Amino acid sequence: MNSSPAIEASGLFKSFGETKAVNGVDLVVQSGSVYGILGPNGAGKTTLIRILATLLRPDAGEARVLGHNILTDPDAVRAGISLTGQFASVDEDLTGRENLILIGRLLGMGRPAVKARAAELLDAFGLSDAGNRLVKTYSGGMRRRLDIAASVVVTPDLMFLDEPTTGLDPRSRNQVWEIIRALVDGGATILLCTQYLQEADELADGIAVVDHGRVIAEGTPAQLKASVGAGALSVRLFDAVDRSEAAGLLEKLVGAVTLEADPASLSVACSDAHRAASAIAGLARSGIGVADFSLGQPSLDEVFLALTGHPAEDAEPVEGGVR
């Protein structure tokens, strides 16, 4: 493995009609890292992935993926990447096993080797019982797992994962995260597109926040959250009468308090769990009844509000449009 970046892109542009889906993106992703592209629907994430995976020609700009120019040497790029698309990129009319065998055969594996490999992957991804069922009978989470398995039939040098957990229930999401972590431990380089700050935070070493086809912020998850101003401790009291006393106490223990619209609720900027715990304990010691409290990470909306001054709006999903 060479030490040059897995992805180096500069000045990428792509528009569909009036919409500038990718509007001047520069990007560097180091080998052996997970890089998160964070943004709302329609921010241009999928278009960016499709350009880097050689599925779409940019209108302007250039990029080298695994050291190869995406425009002049797309075959060399394809030889080292794998793509897990936003909508499961597997064939619904085949079984899970047949899907893996299909990909393995296309990548040049021999018949006996590919059969063994399919069995190994179905096992590793918790799909061995479902291996001989048609994919259209799979749950969303199983489909996603198969999709990722199909991307590692032959271990790629760079994986593109486009919103791997969108639409999954929390349990399936955790399963997919576990798989991605295992891939990362195994040394994979991953470009991960996501709408969830938590997902980028959990998995990525570096994050680029995109909006309207531009990178509006870049950094480690910690830097990004710090720039947004951390999370908040929200508290709801049993009795609204106690609110001013609670506000005074929290202000002393943590910092500036915001009174919420709900007369029994208040919140205080806080990202440290210990501090939050001692603040809750302090309220209890003073005899103030706490009905409910939560310590939240800033949401994508809050990140966007902090970075752009406007909330993340869902643009028309024109990106990656199929003509």
Added chain:
Amino acid sequence: MNVEPTNRSDNAGADEAAVRRAITSSPRPAPAGRVSAAITFGWRGMLKVKHVPEQLMDVTITPVMFVLMFTYLFGGAVAGSTAEYLDYILPGILVMSVVFTTVYSGVALNTDVTKGVGDRFRSLPIWRPAPLVGALIGDSLRYFLAGFVILVLGLALGFRPDNGIVGMAAALGLVVVFSFALSWVFTTLGLLLRTPAAVLNAGFLGIFPLTFVSNVFVDPSTLPDWLQSFVKVNPISILAGVSRGLMHGGVDRNDVYIVLAVAVGLTAVFAPLTTRLYRRG
């Protein structure tokens, strides 16, 4: 305590250690060559015939109904007897049933492209048209099966052409070759339209008039002149005529050349067009 019943296959999840092992244990082979990639996609097409036999049923049930309805309802009136009409109509129905099947090649391609799996294929280090060529190889098998069903039905109803099995096989072969060429038209359509349903509708909008305004069902000599002149140049008529000639004897060699020339022409225009549209994505 068993909190929730577990359906193992749905809730098993992944084995992290095994996932780690799995991605470190595979050496990278050289990708499949052109022929081998196309054959692999052909295998995929055949698996679909196995898993989704309804697709084949859809396109054979209509022609089977037509054979039965036309033969027994109109046969006596059109040709004097049902047996004579069966002799006339069966080679034409063979053409119709296989030609109908070609529309589904466009539908299948559209389904691939509009779902995520097309993106995966296009991101693989393989010959780009391989999914197309392979699909059409698989489809040719479907064409063959669709035609075979009609011929078997004919034999069961008492169809006994002079040239026997050899003539029937020759006709089936030519019809499959022509359909392979025609299916490029529908793959082009499949890449231009947005949804599989749109491809199906547009496809049949084109194919229905072509098959009905032909000599498949009736001898065109009873038609008005202006219609006759269309029916005569309609390639479906010429193919149906050749198919009759091959089965009953008296095939016109020139017509065979015309059919082959049309097939070559369709392929020459629409195969590159499909490939270009497919590459462009």
